[in-house]
Amino acid sequence: MAVTIKDVALASGVHVSTVSRTFSAAHLVNSETRARVLAAASALGYRPNRAARALSTRRTGNLGLIVADIANPFFPPLIKAAQAHARRSDHHVFVADTDEQARVEEELIRSMATQVDGALLVAPRLSNRLIAELSADVPFVVVNRQPAGLPAVLMDVASGAGQALEHLAGLGHREVVLLTGPRASWTNQRLERAAEEAAERNGLRLHRLGPNQPTEEGGAAVADEVLALGATAALAYNDLVALGLVRELRDRGASVPGDLSVVGVDNTDTARHCALTSVDMPTAAAGRAAIDLLLHRVTSEDPPGTVTLDTRLVVRGSTAAPPGAR
Amino acid sequence: MAVTIKDVALASGVHVSTVSRTFSAAHLVNSETRARVLAAASALGYRPNRAARALSTRRTGNLGLIVADIANPFFPPLIKAAQAHARRSDHHVFVADTDEQARVEEELIRSMATQVDGALLVAPRLSNRLIAELSADVPFVVVNRQPAGLPAVLMDVASGAGQALEHLAGLGHREVVLLTGPRASWTNQRLERAAEEAAERNGLRLHRLGPNQPTEEGGAAVADEVLALGATAALAYNDLVALGLVRELRDRGASVPGDLSVVGVDNTDTARHCALTSVDMPTAAAGRAAIDLLLHRVTSEDPPGTVTLDTRLVVRGSTAAPPGAR
DNA sequence: GGGATAGCTGCAAACGGTTGCATGAACATC
DNA sequence: GATGTTCATGCAACCGTTTGCAGCTATCCC
Known part of the structure; x- marks a missing residue:
């Protein structure tokens, strides 16, 4: 049904492994061959199957983003920025809402674990103990909380x-x-x-x-x-x-x-x-910083860093001199 | 590293296929065997690998949700409701933001296609022609638009x-x-x-x-x-x-x-x-209805239905009698 | 007691990619 | 001209799970 690497191999007269390399390690294949493969691929409308790729590479290209309440106006700008930033590195983002419940949060993390390379926990409700335990399964970056040993973004x-x-x-x-x-x-x-x-x-x-x-x-x-x-x-x-x-x-x-x-x-x-x-x-900046930290963590062994972002006052019409003042 | 079906099979003294059936077709396995397998699985902390499962079943258990602007307050309640509703059927949801751009929308759909069972397009910017073309790859449900032949939820x-x-x-x-x-x-x-x-x-x-x-x-x-x-x-x-x-x-x-x-x-x-x-x-209701329609469409051949939801006025302080009135 | 049936389980081939290793060709080195 | 390198490609095993098929056992029926 869907076009696979095999179809492309057939159409371009090379072995599947060559097609695979064309997409995942282009420098290993001769430029003429590469051109032929790419032509065949685009003619057939080939798209690599990410699930299959994940199976051998153990990298899914997916990230999890777990928040307490999507509809709380604090979160959407962060979600938006994180998603857009992740897309730049060709990552897709699962967004999940815990309804402010620690139990749901835990279950979400567990069920996502096999499908993501890492997850962003924004203002998690989970105990530090449980966060540490779960972080063995999935690399985390935490926003607005500071569990020991985990990378965090703090506003x-x-x-x-x-x-x-x-x-x-x-x-x-x-x-x-x-x-x-x-x-x-x-x-x-x-x-x-x-x-x-x-x-x-x-x-x-x-x-x-x-x-x-x-x-x-x-x-x-x-x-x-x-x-x-x-x-x-x-x-x-x-x-x-x-x-x-x-x-x-x-x-x-x-x-x-x-x-x-x-x-x-x-x-x-x-x-x-x-x-x-x-x-x-700075929710948008925090979202981007968290994604950076997460992608970095996924690929490297460096000790986790912490990013702290400053905040600033925006003055509008709800503040004025007190009643007594002239 | 991660515990697989093989580990569970070893631990419970059965073949991997029996473990597999315990999780995906429980009625086919003897209840004593099942109990043993489940015990071993939970002792080891086994979780089925969804990517692997997707490979053989062609069902990922993932859905896509594509909106123009996550930060636009119209969308978050819909996203929240859709995500929560999808979770009830054990589905995860990719949320993507097109930044109001049709090109981005198209690319998002294409790149998600191999990874989702279906997608929700909320107020899409794409041409009807392109929507129809893409719907060959991924089953769609459209919200607040009515392309011919596709299931839709209309507010x-x-x-x-x-x-x-x-x-x-x-x-x-x-x-x-x-x-x-x-x-x-x-x-x-x-x-x-x-x-x-x-x-x-x-x-x-x-x-x-x-x-x-x-x-x-x-x-x-x-x-x-x-x-x-x-x-x-x-x-x-x-x-x-x-x-x-x-x-x-x-x-x-x-x-x-x-x-x-x-x-x-x-x-x-x-x-x-x-x-x-x-x-x-009724954004939340629309989100739920859309998920229902989508899950139904994924599993059945029925002709696509359309759900129309009514709206109603909520009176607050920005309306009053005109200046001239007594 | 023999044959059919039902209920479980194992076997092995997929699913769509990746990747270590082997092979072969072309080229450079001395 | 033998040897060593480099580059490009093919081969085949593997990732974790599902599933059609075959085989086994126990049960049932006549």
Whole structure:
């Protein structure tokens, strides 16, 4: 049915191994022969069968990309960039969604293991122990987490969070609340520490509220408490939380940024559309860097490296001077 | 290195073919033998090699999902649903982004052909001729387009667009502008026709403006013309166009919905966050339906079916009575 | 008790490539 | 002119699994 190497060999009068070499080690075949083979191949519309190739080479040319929730606006730019970048090295990408469940994540990795050369775990929920165990089967690169001994790409929220608090201090704010995210999140841990340090540096008083669900509902749920605290600005774990808070506040007649300035994290498209000041996460760059690391890891024995990317504040309409200021 | 069927055979004292049957045709093996094989397999951590299996069965257990732009908020819910649904039948999904380019789309399909049992084309840019040609290599299901002879899933914007114009008429609007999208888009064609009919039904005068780029910029670019037309409401090709228009209008001091009511299409998360009235597209349901159709097509010879899903209006804060009304 | 049947299992040939090794030709070296 | 190299190609085993066929055993029927 499909045209195989055998058909090409027949059509060009050479042995299959010569056809094979034409495609996988062209320098080993005479240039005239090569031309003949290529002509026959393209006339027949030959395409190497990747599954067959994988069987002997143990390289599938496929990568896995495992994320918690494809529909969370944080992920698509990363997926897009990773996929496009992988394609440049002729790799295909399986994308899988774990629905935020560690069990699903594990099963996905196991079932992909025989079909991929490596996998990208973005903000995995799995225990470090299990990640280490599974990494024996498949080379991993981890994004936004740092398990010992594995290559990682980190988007360090610290720099952007520092800029955010500096920005708020500059506007005249003195009392700021941090809406924290999931305890297990590496980003959240960095965010908490960075916010604390930056608050001190800028003479701000920092309140904490959380952990919160990293969703719009999570943000909406704490609107009361935020108002009760008497803070004039809030920094949220992510854009969804920030936007949930904004919506709830406005529903209650409070003004953003008039009564409360709000800063998100991730700088998703939604933040852009809703004019939310936000800390930009370089998701596309992270996707590309992770693919580079992964492809490198697949082919080399070098010790795994870690790439850390900085973040930066993008100021929009959700921040302004506090109510008391002139 | 990896544990194979051979290791399991050795460990359980049977021939490899018996191990194979235990996994792919369990009823053919004695239940005691089966138990022994399964025990050995799980002790060794055996997982069938899908590439090898694909070689003999000509079924890879993989599907392709090809979209124009992963980062466009319209797609992720569809991708998520399709992937989750495919997983239930033990299929993995390659996700690929064409960057809106027909050439890339074609190359992607060709390079995936040997590795997938079928592919989902979502709003493809390819010519019908080429789609037909390629469908000889790979079974397709097409979403939001209707090439002859191929199974398709359509999200029919007509019903929702009708509701939108009815809603606007009910609020007292009389002059409405339709911001059209790409000419080649099936959705756009349906939208234009449906809007025309619904306008007539509801006694509205319908202006058209377009074709517009289906992006925020596309919407922002026509703000002037919209104002000049004297319409009091706009229905946009999609949410991005609608939001671009809203932002530009507000930047110029016009009020939405005070001066102009705006309705989008897609009902993306962004529309929700930005309180945009929008026509909901059942993307998740479409993803699932498409996978069903595809899996069915892969295994059967039935003539291809078409699934049409209705849409409906979701009213939010971007629509209100026109300026003149009491 | 003999033949047919059903139920399991083993054998070996695929599936479509890759690759180490052997072979042969052409050419250079001394 | 014998020897050694290099280059190009063919040969055949192998990658891990499936599957048609054949063979064996036990059971059943008359």
